[in-house]
Amino acid sequence: MMSSVIKLLWLIPVLPLVASGVGALLPRPRRRTSVALALGAMSGSLLLSLAAFAGTLNSGRETVREVFNFAWFNFGSATVQLGWVLDPLSAIMLVMVTLVSLLIFIYSIGYMKEDENFTRFFCFMGLFAASMLGIVIANSLLLLFICWELVGLSSYLLIGFWYQKPSAAAAAKKAFITTRIGDLGLLLGMVWLYSRTGTLIFYDNGQGCLEQSALSHLALAATVGGMAVSTAISLLIFCGAVGKSGQLPLHVWLPDAMEGPTPVSALIHAATMVAAGVFLVARMYPLMSSGVNPVSGSTALQVVAWVGAITAVFAASIAVAQNDIKRILAYSTVSQLGYMMLGLGVGGVAVGMFHLLTHAVFKALLFMGAGSVIHGSHEEQDIRKMGALKKLMPLTFATYAVGMMALCGVPLFFSGFWSKDAILHAARHWSVSAVPFYLGVFGAFLTAFYMTRQVCYVFFGRRPAASGSSRHPVAQPHESPAVMTVPLAILAVLAVLTGFFGTPAWPWFEAYLNGGHATLDVGNIFADGQMGVMATSTVVITVAIALSGWIYYKAAAQSPRQTDPLENAQPFVFNCLRRKFFIDELYEATVIRLNAVFSRFSDWLDRKLWDGVVRAVSALTVLLAKASRGTDESVVNRGFDQGCEGLRDGGKVAARWQDGQAQRYLRVIGAAVGLLLVFLIWGSK
Amino acid sequence: MTTPLSHYLVLSALLFSVGFAGAVLRRNVILVLIGIELMLNAANLNFIGFWRYGAHPEALTGVMFAIFSIAIAAAEAAVGLALVIAIYRHRRTVQVDQFNSLKG
Numbered sequence: 001m002m003s004s005v006i007k008l009l010w011l012i013p014v015l016p017l018v019a020s021g022v023g024a025l026l027p028r029p030r031r032r033t034s035v036a037l038a039l040g041a042m043s044g045s046l047l048l049s050l051a052a053f054a055g056t057l058n059s060g061r062e063t064v065r066e067v068f069n070f071a072w073f074n075f076g077s078a079t080v081q082l083g084w085v086l087d088p089l090s091a092i093m094l095v096m097v098t099l100v101s102l103l104i105f106i107y108s109i110g111y112m113k114e115d116e117n118f119t120r121f122f123c124f125m126g127l128f129a130a131s132m133l134g135i136v137i138a139n140s141l142l143l144l145f146i147c148w149e150l151v152g153l154s155s156y157l158l159i160g161f162w163y164q165k166p167s168a169a170a171a172a173k174k175a176f177i178t179t180r181i182g183d184l185g186l187l188l189g190m191v192w193l194y195s196r197t198g199t200l201i202f203y204d205n206g207q208g209c210l211e212q213s214a215l216s217h218l219a220l221a222a223t224v225g226g227m228a229v230s231t232a233i234s235l236l237i238f239c240g241a242v243g244k245s246g247q248l249p250l251h252v253w254l255p256d257a258m259e260g261p262t263p264v265s266a267l268i269h270a271a272t273m274v275a276a277g278v279f280l281v282a283r284m285y286p287l288m289s290s291g292v293n294p295v296s297g298s299t300a301l302q303v304v305a306w307v308g309a310i311t312a313v314f315a316a317s318i319a320v321a322q323n324d325i326k327r328i329l330a331y332s333t334v335s336q337l338g339y340m341m342l343g344l345g346v347g348g349v350a351v352g353m354f355h356l357l358t359h360a361v362f363k364a365l366l367f368m369g370a371g372s373v374i375h376g377s378h379e380e381q382d383i384r385k386m387g388a389l390k391k392l393m394p395l396t397f398a399t400y401a402v403g404m405m406a407l408c409g410v411p412l413f414f415s416g417f418w419s420k421d422a423i424l425h426a427a428r429h430w431s432v433s434a435v436p437f438y439l440g441v442f443g444a445f446l447t448a449f450y451m452t453r454q455v456c457y458v459f460f461g462r463r464p465a466a467s468g469s470s471r472h473p474v475a476q477p478h479e480s481p482a483v484m485t486v487p488l489a490i491l492a493v494l495a496v497l498t499g500f501f502g503t504p505a506w507p508w509f510e511a512y513l514n515g516g517h518a519t520l521d522v523g524n525i526f527a528d529g530q531m532g533v534m535a536t537s538t539v540v541i542t543v544a545i546a547l548s549g550w551i552y553y554k555a556a557a558q559s560p561r562q563t564d565p566l567e568n569a570q571p572f573v574f575n576c577l578r579r580k581f582f583i584d585e586l587y588e589a590t591v592i593r594l595n596a597v598f599s600r601f602s603d604w605l606d607r608k609l610w611d612g613v614v615r616a617v618s619a620l621t622v623l624l625a626k627a628s629r630g631t632d633e634s635v636v637n638r639g640f641d642q643g644c645e646g647l648r649d650g651g652k653v654a655a656r657w658q659d660g661q662a663q664r665y666l667r668v669i670g671a672a673v674g675l676l677l678v679f680l681i682w683g684s685k
Numbered sequence: 686m687t688t689p690l691s692h693y694l695v696l697s698a699l700l701f702s703v704g705f706a707g708a709v710l711r712r713n714v715i716l717v718l719i720g721i722e723l724m725l726n727a728a729n730l731n732f733i734g735f736w737r738y739g740a741h742p743e744a745l746t747g748v749m750f751a752i753f754s755i756a757i758a759a760a761e762a763a764v765g766l767a768l769v770i771a772i773y774r775h776r777r778t779v780q781v782d783q784f785n786s787l788k789g
Contacts, residue, residue: 661781670705
């Protein structure tokens with residue numbers, strides 16, 4: 001049974017790919033056909049993923065890893081191989097990506113109903129999901145890189161989906177270029193890895209680059225500054241993950257990516273794009289963690305942990321001061337991705353991946369809820385202009401509240417609590433430094449704070465008196481159609497349930513990934529300082545929610561809404577946060593300025609230096625051409641002309657003989673025959 | 686006992702010369718055609734003569750040739766006369782020296 005699943009694994013990304021290809025080739029845009037194609041393909045992929053997942057489950061104690069490699073092409077004596085792998089890591093990701101994508105697809109039917117480019121949307125979404133699934137099953141860094149770039153391309157297409165808006169086009173460009181910077185690192189790392197190990201296949205019966213022989217070889221070789229080659233390659237590959245997953249300092253594209261349609265944001269932030277970076281680190285974990293002294297972890301993982309921890313707090317603090325409902329969620333994603341990186345750095349694959357999965361579910365839920373709010377309140381995105389939507393959109397409110405509590409990490413019943421707690425617990429026991437733990441706790445505080453602020457503004461309080469109601473009367477917000485709310489409800493249920501697969505009492509998820517058997521033991525909760533961490537985070541979250549609720553419940557109830565209470569208290573700090581620590585301005589002043597100066601220099605070089613050379617060459621060419629023309633005209637042409645004239649004169653003479661008098665021809669023939677006769681008779685003598 | 690072959694050949698040569706002279710010298714296209722027919726028949730006479738005085742007079746090869754040649758001559762005369770009529774309709778003349786529009 002297993003072998004048949006591994007043989008069919010390639011179908012999982014290919015199905016949506018084919019569906020979007022066929023959808024693109026339809027002679028006329030047909031809404032029903034393209035939706036049916038996209039949904040059918042995603043459902044097919046989901047079923048296959050579930051089959052693959054089931055195959056990895058009933059395997060007993062060993063970690064299952066099946067690979068299928070094949071040669072792509074040869075050059076010289078080297079063979080470039082591609083392949084796919086089925087192991088717990090890819091299986092669980094497959095299920096998550098296909099499930100969340102399917103729900104987002106269904107939701108998009110409602111959200112994009114009015115859009116005239118409906119079929120194009122589903123075509124791009126299918127491509128997006130397909131490339132992400134390709135990343136997940138890849139057993140070769142090369143295949144992973146190809147799909148990685150496809151994800152970049154489709155994110156560009158989707159963020160710029162409303163390309164008529166200049167801001168959307170700019171955001172798409174920004175996302176594409178910013179992630180390219182990270183990808184350069186990934187590419188360099190990949191090339192270096194290939195030159196060292198001669199293969200890019202991850203697992204290949206001991207020959208792969210993530211297996212023991214290659215790793216020990218890499219860890220022993222040293223490069224500049226005594227750094228192990230494995231560390232250097234890991235850091236380069238991590239650059240790619242930083243770009244894709246929006247970590248500092250390449251996080252700037254992610255909030256701007258909100259210009260795309262909301263389902264796209266949900267897909268980018270939950271299932272596909274940003275998850276790819278975390279997944280890459282998880283996939284390359286054997287390389288990242290190789291050559292370690294067992295106490296402090298490898299240098300690469302330390303970098304991962306520090307970047308993650310700083311990003312988590314940095315982005316969460318910015319989210320406190322934003323007013324756009326989607327931007328708050330975007331910065332929240334950046335911060336949660338920081339948590340995932342922190343989890344990978346300090347705790348290992350299971351910790352980081354568990355948060356990735358729970359976050360995928362509740363962040364998709366939150367984004368789709370935000371989309372429902374935006375849709376229901378007629379494309380309004382500013383939370384200050386919303387309010388009291390609790391009664392008007394009850395279903396959206398209920399599901400959004402579940403998502404918000406999962407994100408904040410409200411204890412016991414919400415998945416975010418368990419996954420975040422696992423990260424904090426691992427950070428608490430990190431031997432290198434205690435700072436990431438405190439950063440993580442502070443990030444949790446901020447997370448609860450900004451989410452409560454947002455929910456207060458959006459769902460509670462009073463509707464702000466519709467300013468300018470005389471000019472364009474604001475229609476009453478309304479609940480979204482069932483095609484949008486049903487996926488929300490499903491995700492809300494999942495946002496609660498997924499948490500129970502990774503509690504300390506029943507660490508099923510860790511056992512599943514690392515091989516082993518999970519046993520239910522409630523006592524584990526009290527062992528190993530778990531209780532302390534949980535209590536800390538519970539207290540922190542409670543305080544944050546209470547504080548934020550106290551401040552903003554009042555603020556939301558005021559009827560023309562005042563300036564933000566925090567802004568009144570600390571105008572300078574608040575403005576700093578609202579302007580996102582001036583990172584965009586900083587880049588504007590440094591990187592972009594530098595780039596502009598350099599391009600102006602290049603321009604000068606082009607115009608003055610290279611242009612001169614080009615002009616000299618062209619003048620020379622013109623001269624040559626003139627000479628050539630002279631020869632042509634005076635020698636070749638004239639000779640040819642004369643030849644022609646001679647031919648024509650000869651023709652004229654010959655034509656005079658051809659006067660159309662048939663009898664004269666006959667006479668000539670007769671005379672000639674006579675001559676022939678005379679010649680024959682005389683000649684024969 | 687009988688007339689020798691050379692008499693037939695001389696007759697045929699004379700016939701051919703008369704035909705040739707007609708074809709070359711007459712202006713009327715009908716008479717040119719008649720001259721051509723005469724030349725063909727001179728050739729037929731040669732076929733019959735050479736056959737009759739040849740190695741195998743019992744095989745009817747000469748007669749076969751002559752009959753084929755006559756059939757072809759008939760077809761050729763039909764085509765020629767059709768051409769003459771067509772040209773006459775076009776040019777209102779049968780004088781062959783007027784037919785010079787095919788010259789190069």
